[in-house]
Amino acid sequence: MTGFWLTPEQRALRDSVAALCARFDERYWITMDTEHSYPLDFVQALSDAGFLSVLIPEEYGGGGGTISDAAVILETVNRRGGSGLPAHAQMYTMGVILRHGNDEQKARWLPDIAAGKTRLQAFGVTEPDAGSDTTRITTKAELAGDEYVINGQKMWTSRLEHSDLMVLIARTTPYEQVTKKTDGISVFVVDLREAGDAIRYSRIPVLVPHETYSVTITDLRVPKQNLIGEAGKGFRYILSGLNAERILVASEVLGDGYWLVGKAVRYATDRVVFDRPIGANQAVQFPIAQAFAQLEAASLLRNKAAVMFERGENPGFEANATKLLASQATWDAANAAMTAYGGYGMADECGIHRTFRAARLHIVAPVSNNLVLSFIAAHTLGLPRSY
Numbered sequence: 001m002t003g004f005w006l007t008p009e010q011r012a013l014r015d016s017v018a019a020l021c022a023r024f025d026e027r028y029w030i031t032m033d034t035e036h037s038y039p040l041d042f043v044q045a046l047s048d049a050g051f052l053s054v055l056i057p058e059e060y061g062g063g064g065g066t067i068s069d070a071a072v073i074l075e076t077v078n079r080r081g082g083s084g085l086p087a088h089a090q091m092y093t094m095g096v097i098l099r100h101g102n103d104e105q106k107a108r109w110l111p112d113i114a115a116g117k118t119r120l121q122a123f124g125v126t127e128p129d130a131g132s133d134t135t136r137i138t139t140k141a142e143l144a145g146d147e148y149v150i151n152g153q154k155m156w157t158s159r160l161e162h163s164d165l166m167v168l169i170a171r172t173t174p175y176e177q178v179t180k181k182t183d184g185i186s187v188f189v190v191d192l193r194e195a196g197d198a199i200r201y202s203r204i205p206v207l208v209p210h211e212t213y214s215v216t217i218t219d220l221r222v223p224k225q226n227l228i229g230e231a232g233k234g235f236r237y238i239l240s241g242l243n244a245e246r247i248l249v250a251s252e253v254l255g256d257g258y259w260l261v262g263k264a265v266r267y268a269t270d271r272v273v274f275d276r277p278i279g280a281n282q283a284v285q286f287p288i289a290q291a292f293a294q295l296e297a298a299s300l301l302r303n304k305a306a307v308m309f310e311r312g313e314n315p316g317f318e319a320n321a322t323k324l325l326a327s328q329a330t331w332d333a334a335n336a337a338m339t340a341y342g343g344y345g346m347a348d349e350c351g352i353h354r355t356f357r358a359a360r361l362h363i364v365a366p367v368s369n370n371l372v373l374s375f376i377a378a379h380t381l382g383l384p385r386s387y
C-alpha cells in the first residue's frame, strides 16, 4: 500500500514482510517458475512468521488483524518480486468458517489453521460445465445417515496437493428443483487427509507459475458436522467472502504492477541504444508512466474498499472495480516492461515474463473482468442484467 496511507504498525508490518522476502531472491522465483515447483520454503516461512493467520481473531490464535493488514502483506510480497498465489488462500478461505461456521467448527479448525498446522489452501468452486455461472454446478451432496455422499467434478482447484482441508461447494438440491437458482447450494469442509481414493486429481499444465488441478470426486463421505451453516444457503456464504478475496487478490496484482514498473524504470535507465538510454524515448517511457498512474489510482480505490470493509459496509462496487482496474493497470505495466526489455524480456533469466504471464491470469481469475463489468452495470448502475 502506498506509504502515506499506512499506520506506523502497518509500516512495520510491511518492513518485516519485506525482510522475509529478501531471503527469497529473484533467482529463487525464476527457478520455481522454470521447474514448475511449488515454493514450499517461502509459504512455510510466511506461515511461521504468522503472516498467513493475520485475519484469524486472536481468540483462535490468529493475528486479529484487518483486511488492510492482509493487503499490506500480500502487496509487499509481490512488490518484492515474490508471489502471494501459492499462499494467499490460507489467509482468507477460512473466512467462510469464521463467518458461518458454528462454535464447534471454529474451535475444531481455526486454531490449527492459525498455527499453520492445518493448511486450508484449496477452494473447490469452479466446474468444467458451469464456468462463471456457479449456480450451474452439478457436484451433488446427498445425505445418508450422518454423512453426506458427494459426487462430481471440479476444475481449476488450486494448491490441492498442498492443502489438508478443502472448502467445497456442492448442490444439496438440484438446479431443476429450486425456485431461486442460487438456492440449494451447500458449503462443506473436506478433510483431504481422510479422502483416500474418493478424490482423484491431476495437475493442469498452465501458462502461469501456479499449481492447479482437475478433480474427480466419487462417493466422498463427509460427516454432517462438516456442513457449514444451513444446507442450501451456501451460495450467499460464498458471496459474503468475495469482497475480501477481491481486495486481497487486487493487492497482489498491484504489487506485481509496482514491481514491473520498478524493473522497467531501472532497465530503461541503464540500457543504452543509439547512444542514449532507451528510457529517454517517449515510446518507452510513456507506457511506463501511464501504467504507474493507473496503479496509483487503482491502489486508492483498493484502500477505500478496505476501509469500507473494516467499517462493516458493503464495498461490492469498490472491491470489484479495484480488481478490474488493478488487473488492467498491471497488464499495462507488464506490457510496458516487456517493451522496455526488448528481446531480453523473453529470456527466463530476465524474470519478467513470469510476472507478465501472471498479469494475464488476473484478467480472468478469480473472476473474469467481463463478469465484474456485468456486476457493476447491473448492481451499481441498475442496467438490465445480461445473464
Ligand SMILES: Cc1cc2nc3c(=O)[nH]c(=O)nc-3n(C[C@H](O)[C@H](O)[C@H](O)COP(=O)(O)OP(=O)(O)OC[C@H]3O[C@@H](n4cnc5c(N)ncnc54)[C@H](O)[C@@H]3O)c2cc1C
Binding pocket: 122, 123, 124, 125, 126, 130, 131, 132, 133, 155, 156, 157, 158, 159, 206, 208, 210, 212, 361, 364, 365, 366, 367, 368, 369, 370, 371, 374, 386, 387
Ligand atoms: C490458474 C487458475 C487458477 C484457478 N484457481 C481456482 C480455484 O482455486 N478454485 C476455483 O474454484 N476456481 C479457480 N479458477 C477458476 C476461475 O475462477 C475461472 O477460470 C474464472 O472464474 C472464469 O471461469 P471460466 O474459466 O469457466 O470461464 P467461462 O465462464 O467459461 O468464460 C469464458 C469467457 O467468456 C466470458 N463470459 C462468460 N459469460 C459471460 C457473460 N455473461 N458476459 C460476458 N462475458 C462472459 C468470460 O469473461 C471469459 O472470458 C482458477 C482459474 C485459473 C486459470
